[in-house]
Amino acid sequence: xxxxxxxxxxxxxxxxxxxxxxxxxxxxxxxxxxxxxxxxxxxxxxxxxxxxxxxxxxxxxxxxxxxxxxxxxxxxxxxxxxxxxxxxxxxxxxxxxxxxxxxxxxxxxxxxxxxxxxxxxxxxxxxxxxxxxxxxxxxxxxxxxxxxxxxxxxxxxxxxxxxxxxxxxxxxxxxxxxxxxxxxxxxxxxxxxxxxxxxxxxxxxxxxxxxxxxxxxxxxxxxxxxxxxxx
Amino acid sequence: xxxxxxxxxxxxxxxxxxxxxxxxxxxxxxxxxxxxxxxxxxxxxxxxxxxxxxxxxxxxxxxxxxxxxxxxxxxxxxxxxxxxxxxxxxxxxxxxxxxxxxxxxxxxxxxxxxxxxxxxxxxxxxxxxxxxxxxxxxxxxxxxxxxxxxxxxxxxxxxxxxxxxxxxxxxxxxxxxxxxxxxxxxxxxxxxxxxxxxxxxxxxxxxxxxxxxxxxxxxxxxxxxxxxxxxxxxxxxxxxxxxxxxxxxxxxxxxxxxxxxxxxxxxxxxxxxxxxxxxxxxxxxxxxxxxxxxxxxxxxxxxxxxxxxxxxxxxxxxxxxxxxxxxxxxxxxxxxxxxxxxxxxxxxxxxxxxxxxxxxxxxxxxxxxxxxxxxxxxxxxxxxxxxxxxxxxxxxxxxxxxxxxxxxxxxxxxxxxxxxxxxxxxxxxxxxxxxxxxxxxxxxxxxxxxxxxxxxxxx
Numbered sequence: 001x002x003x004x005x006x007x008x009x010x011x012x013x014x015x016x017x018x019x020x021x022x023x024x025x026x027x028x029x030x031x032x033x034x035x036x037x038x039x040x041x042x043x044x045x046x047x048x049x050x051x052x053x054x055x056x057x058x059x060x061x062x063x064x065x066x067x068x069x070x071x072x073x074x075x076x077x078x079x080x081x082x083x084x085x086x087x088x089x090x091x092x093x094x095x096x097x098x099x100x101x102x103x104x105x106x107x108x109x110x111x112x113x114x115x116x117x118x119x120x121x122x123x124x125x126x127x128x129x130x131x132x133x134x135x136x137x138x139x140x141x142x143x144x145x146x147x148x149x150x151x152x153x154x155x156x157x158x159x160x161x162x163x164x165x166x167x168x169x170x171x172x173x174x175x176x177x178x179x180x181x182x183x184x185x186x187x188x189x190x191x192x193x194x195x196x197x198x199x200x201x202x203x204x205x206x207x208x209x210x211x212x213x214x215x216x217x218x219x220x221x222x223x224x225x226x227x228x229x230x231x
Numbered sequence: 232x233x234x235x236x237x238x239x240x241x242x243x244x245x246x247x248x249x250x251x252x253x254x255x256x257x258x259x260x261x262x263x264x265x266x267x268x269x270x271x272x273x274x275x276x277x278x279x280x281x282x283x284x285x286x287x288x289x290x291x292x293x294x295x296x297x298x299x300x301x302x303x304x305x306x307x308x309x310x311x312x313x314x315x316x317x318x319x320x321x322x323x324x325x326x327x328x329x330x331x332x333x334x335x336x337x338x339x340x341x342x343x344x345x346x347x348x349x350x351x352x353x354x355x356x357x358x359x360x361x362x363x364x365x366x367x368x369x370x371x372x373x374x375x376x377x378x379x380x381x382x383x384x385x386x387x388x389x390x391x392x393x394x395x396x397x398x399x400x401x402x403x404x405x406x407x408x409x410x411x412x413x414x415x416x417x418x419x420x421x422x423x424x425x426x427x428x429x430x431x432x433x434x435x436x437x438x439x440x441x442x443x444x445x446x447x448x449x450x451x452x453x454x455x456x457x458x459x460x461x462x463x464x465x466x467x468x469x470x471x472x473x474x475x476x477x478x479x480x481x482x483x484x485x486x487x488x489x490x491x492x493x494x495x496x497x498x499x500x501x502x503x504x505x506x507x508x509x510x511x512x513x514x515x516x517x518x519x520x521x522x523x524x525x526x527x528x529x530x531x532x533x534x535x536x537x538x539x540x541x542x543x544x545x546x547x548x549x550x551x552x553x554x555x556x557x558x559x560x561x562x563x564x565x566x567x568x569x570x571x572x573x574x575x576x577x578x579x580x581x582x583x584x585x586x587x588x589x590x591x592x593x594x595x596x597x598x599x600x601x602x603x604x605x606x607x608x609x610x611x612x613x614x615x616x617x618x619x620x621x622x623x624x625x626x627x628x629x630x631x632x633x634x635x636x637x638x639x640x641x642x643x644x645x646x647x648x649x650x651x652x653x654x655x656x657x658x659x660x661x662x663x664x665x666x667x668x669x670x671x672x673x674x675x676x677x678x679x680x681x682x683x684x685x686x687x688x689x690x
Contacts, residue, residue: 091687096553107548111464111488111540116472123480125556132474150468168554 022049023098023175025070025088025207029079032065038231040065042079045209045226047176052198052208052221057228063211064103064180066228070209071101071178100174102182106165108153114164115140115149118171125172139171142197144190159185166194176207183214195220236343243334259351263358270362278370291376307392314396318403320460321437321444323352324429328438335431342426349401349426356397357390364389401425408433452618453637454547464491477557481565482572485541489569492540499537499570500577506531507578510602510652511585511595517657524652525645528602531574532644535606538570539614546614549686559687560680563615567607574603598655601665605648605672611679613640615686643678647671 024046031042040062047053055063068074069081072090081088088095108117118136127135140146143163148156156164162185169177177198183191195217202208202221212218218225244253282290293299324345326335335344368385371377377385408430440459447455467490473483489496509527513519545566555562578599585591619636635642647668655664 090553093558096556100554106554109484109488109541109544109548110461111491111544112472112484113468116484116487119472119474120480120484121554121556123474124477124562126477128474128476130474133471152464152468154463172554172556 022205023084023207024048025081025083025099025176025209027066027070027076027079027081030066030069030076030081031078032062032069032074033077040069040076041229041231043226043228045070047207047209049175049205049207050202051223052202052210053224053226054218054222055209055211055226055228056213056218058230061228061230063228067101067103067178067180067209067211071099071103073101073103097173098175099178100169100172100176101178102165102169103178103180105161106168108164108168110152110154113150113152114145114156114167117153117164117168121168121172136171139167142170143167144193159187159190162186163190170197170201174206176209177201179208179210181211181213183212183217191217236340239339240343243339247330259354262355266358266362270366274362274366275369275373278366279373280370282370282374282376287374287376290374294371294376311392311395311399314399315403315406318400318405319407319462321441322404322407322429323356323397323400324348324404324426325434325437325441328435328442331431331434331438335434340427341429342424345426345429352400353394353397356400357393360389360391360393360396361386362389364392404433404437405429407437454543454618457543458547464488466491466493478561478565478568481541481557481562482568485566485569488541488544489538495537495540499534500573502530502534502537503574504534504577504581506534507574507599507602508581508585510648511578511582511591511599513652514595514598514656514661515591519653519656521649521653525649528645528648528652529641531602531606532609532641535570535574535603536610536613538573539566539610541569542566542610543614546686549689560683563611563680563683567611570610571603571607574606575600578603598652598661598665598668601668601672602648602652605644605668605675608672608676608679609640609644611676612643612682615679615682616640617682617686617689643675647675 026047027043027045029042029044030040031038032040043062043066045053045055045066055066057063065074069076070088072081072083072088072092072095083095083098086092086094088099090096090099109120112120115136118139119132122132122135137146137149140149143166145160145163145167148160148164153161153164162182166179166182169179182194182198186194191214198208198210198221208221210221212221294303326345326348335341337344364386365382367389368377368382371385372379372382402425405425405428408428443459444456447453447459467487470487470490472480472487474480475483489499506527506529509530510524513524513527542563545562549559553559557565578596582591582593582596582599585595586593616637616639619633622632651664651668651671654667655661658664
């Protein structure tokens with residue numbers, strides 16, 4: 001279970017992780033154009049704690065663009081994206097603290113193993129000592145890649161890479177998970193596993209904003225489905 | 232190679248060429264022509280000038296002694312030892328990807344399909360060796376370090392060196408094969424059949440890398456070249472990164488990275504020690520030539536840079552999803568802790584040794600620390616400079632503009648470090664020069680931080 005913690009009190013050993021903040025992420029008429037090219041038609045989305053919003057739509061409809069805007073890494077050309085009423089901007093610490101995003105492959109260090117990456121990320125978010133080690137092991141075990149702990153990223157298959165990238169996002173504290181097609185390159189068993197993990201996160205209080213092409217995952221996770229129309 | 236194989240290869244080449252004329256002979260001979268002209272017009276005058284400036288009489292007295300021979304053979308052996316390493320990354324037999332996919336992957340014998348590429352590399356190595364030998368021999372003769380007859384053995388030795396380079400280059404490429412070099416009964420025997428041991432996966436990887444590196448060089452993207460040429464880490468995988476505070480864990484990450492790249496760490500520490508020693512020795516006498524701190528700073532820059540891999544990786548990672556809980560600039564500064572500490576430690580040890588030998592004053596260590604801060608600033612600049620501006624590729628700019636753009640961090644180090652060190656050695660109150668070193672270093676560090684913030688805003 002992801003929510004399991006080390007024995008010590010979180011206040012002493014690092015920040016408590018997620019779920020309690022109750023953030024609201026909102027896109028109001030958000031659209032994106034570059035010159036004459038329309039990447040995303042104006043769209044409304046609202047996400048609260050313990051909710052899951054799934055974005056659906058054909059390739060090129062602008063799902064990833066909307067995720068980027070709501071993760072604060074891209075500014076919209078119309079409409080407004082807000083987190084608790086404030087402009088979403090990844091450069092603000094409050095945005096980074098609340099939102100953990102997996103949109104494209106995250107950067108990895110070629111000289112660190114999988115478990116090293118998780119310890120590094122967790123330490124920079126304030127978890128120290130044995131708790132970070134245990135937490136890293138827990139996350140790897142949760143995603144059933146604990147046997148790969150001492151591999152370097154270049155030694156993984158594409159499906160294992162995807163699970164590792166998910167581990168890097170899940171290991172850090174957050175209130176909102178923004179995931180772009182997290183099911184890609186995963187086999188059916190691993191998709192089921194990921195669905196269970198995400199349901200647990202939702203139950204623990206996280207908000208989930210996911211672009212997904214898997215009907216089973218969508219059915220199991222979604223409270224709201226937003227169909228993005230092609231431009 | 233059978234006649235039928237040759238005939239099939241001719242048909243393949245004809246199919247590839249289509250209606251176009253075969254210009255391969257001219258394409259091969261033209262670089263040779265340019266190299267011969269360049270060696271004659273520039274190489275020999277430069278070589279004789281170099282031998283004269285190095286004290287021709289001293290060279291003439293020592294070059295033909297057993298010690299001189301040992302030095303020459305040792306240098307040649309060292310260079311030859313590096314050649315297989317080059318072959319592992321980029322071997323002598325790297326045809327274009329389409330040729331690999333469509334011709335080399337076919338059932339035709341590989342010693343036939345790859346022979347042309349090997350002959351080109353072998354010929355290039357031999358001609359290059361002959362030219363280097365001729366330039367060296369000619370320079371020695373004109374500088375009167377050796378009699379004119381030395382030109383012949385020097386040229387022959389150069390040619391032999393070229394043959395050895397080509398063979399070791401091919402050996403390096405063969406050893407990089409992911410299939411290994413286990414003897415297979417199906418493979419034909421014989422030295423020439425080394426080409427048959429080159430596997431398609433390794434060939435395609437080198438060809439793809441060749442295209443990537445070639446494109447990156449043309450685009451002035453040294454970062455891509457560095458990442459493509461780097462060997463993946465595999466050492467010390469069982470050592471775990473220890474969790475700690477946000478800043479300390481970054482430093483621990485860098486230490487672990489150096490542990491997993493031991494040659495880089497050794498090279499960095501060795502060059503840092505040599506560079507700091509040269510800098511501290513340069514301070515001791517006003518008669519020290521200015522070139523001494525200049526060379527010392529180049530060595531120190533290279534050594535410090537080898538210890539900065541974590542900083543460069545942080546810069547490489549910009550633009551992707553951020554997962555670390557530290558601010559971008561703070562992470563960059565935390566990545567300087569290990570190289571600065573390693574520099575300070577090596578300088579301290581060198582200073583202790585040289586002080587005990589009476590060659591430098593203990594206070595010279597403070598100067599080395601100031602130089603370390605300068606190196607930290609220049610490596611911030613180097614790591615976060617990004618890609619060259621479009622203007623560098625303009626018709627009026629050209630290669631010198633790009634070289635200057637890339638060399639700015641090194642130039643900043645050399646100008647500030649050389650000027651202040653040479654000045655400090657010549658004045659009675661070196662603390663004045665040290666104050667200027669600190670002021671100018673603050674400027675270089677600020678420049679580096681501006682580039683960090685710029686990258687942060689763009690990513």
